[in-house]
Amino acid sequence: MITPIRSLLDSTQLGQMRALLDRTDWVDGRSSAGAQALAVKQNRQLAADNPLALQLGEVILAALSRHPTFISAALPLRIMPPLFNRYEAGESYGLHVDNALRFSPPDRPGQAAIPVRTDLSATLFLSEPDDYDGGELEIESSFGAQSIKLAAGDLILYPASSQHRVSAVTRGCRTCAVFWVQSMVRENHQREMLFDLDQSVQSLSAELGQTHEEVLRLSGLYHNLIRHWAET
Incomplete structure (x- = not known):
C-alpha cells in the first residue's frame, strides 16, 4: 500500500525548516549507505547526530503523532529519527531496497x-x-512503477520492501526528510485491510x-483484528 x-x-x-536547512552544512550521502546502495547513491545529507537534524526531527515526529491518517496507515510501534537529504542538478539515487533493520539511538x-x-x-x-x-520518487509495485512528486509538507508512506529510486534532478534543489517505521502489524496486506476498515468506520x-x-x-471488528495481529 502506497499512502499519501x-x-x-x-x-x-x-518556511522555518527550509531557512535553517539552507544555512547548514551537508555531507556526502554515501556515508550512511549500505553495500547495495553505495554504488547508486548520489546526494547530500545531514549527519544523523547533527543538532539541527535532531531538532527538526523532533518537529516531524511530533507532527506524525498528531496526524490520524499516518497513525491509521502505519500503526507505528517504533519510528526512526528522520534523516534529511538534498539533491541538486545531476544527483540521483538508483534502484535499491532499504535495509531490513536500522538501529535507533538508545x-x-x-x-x-x-x-x-x-x-x-x-x-x-x-x-x-x-x-x-x-x-x-519512483516506487515499484504490483501495478507497475509509480512516480511521486508531492507538495511541500506532504509525505508518502510505502512498504520498505519495495524497490525504489529517486530520478536525477536536472534543475533546482530537492530537499526531503526520510525515515522508517516498525509497525505493530508486520504484514502489509493486513495493514491495508485495517486501514480500509478504519477509514470506513470514520466515514460512517x-x-x-x-x-x-x-x-x-x-469498530469492534477493527479492534479485534488489531488484538489478533498486533505485535507490541
Whole structure:
C-alpha cells in the first residue's frame, strides 16, 4: 500500500525548516549507505547526530503523532529519527531496497542501540514541486512503477520492501526528510485491510454517529483484528 499523507507540516513550519536547512552544512550521502546502495547513491545529507537534524526531527515526529491518517496507515510501534537529504542538478539515487533493520539511538546513555525492523519507508517533501525538475520518487509495485512528486509538507508512506529510486534532478534543489517505521502489524496486506476498515468506520461515524449499531459493529471488528495481529 502506497499512502499519501497530506499536510503533515504547515507553511510556517516549512518556511522555518527550509531557512535553517539552507544555512547548514551537508555531507556526502554515501556515508550512511549500505553495500547495495553505495554504488547508486548520489546526494547530500545531514549527519544523523547533527543538532539541527535532531531538532527538526523532533518537529516531524511530533507532527506524525498528531496526524490520524499516518497513525491509521502505519500503526507505528517504533519510528526512526528522520534523516534529511538534498539533491541538486545531476544527483540521483538508483534502484535499491532499504535495509531490513536500522538501529535507533538508545533511550539512555550506556544502553545499546535499538534495532528497528523497517516495515515502512517514508519520504516527507520539503521543497515545492516547481522548485526543481526531475527528482521523482519512483516506487515499484504490483501495478507497475509509480512516480511521486508531492507538495511541500506532504509525505508518502510505502512498504520498505519495495524497490525504489529517486530520478536525477536536472534543475533546482530537492530537499526531503526520510525515515522508517516498525509497525505493530508486520504484514502489509493486513495493514491495508485495517486501514480500509478504519477509514470506513470514520466515514460512517461522521454520517451516522459514533453510537450507531453498524458503526459499533465495524469498530469492534477493527479492534479485534488489531488484538489478533498486533505485535507490541
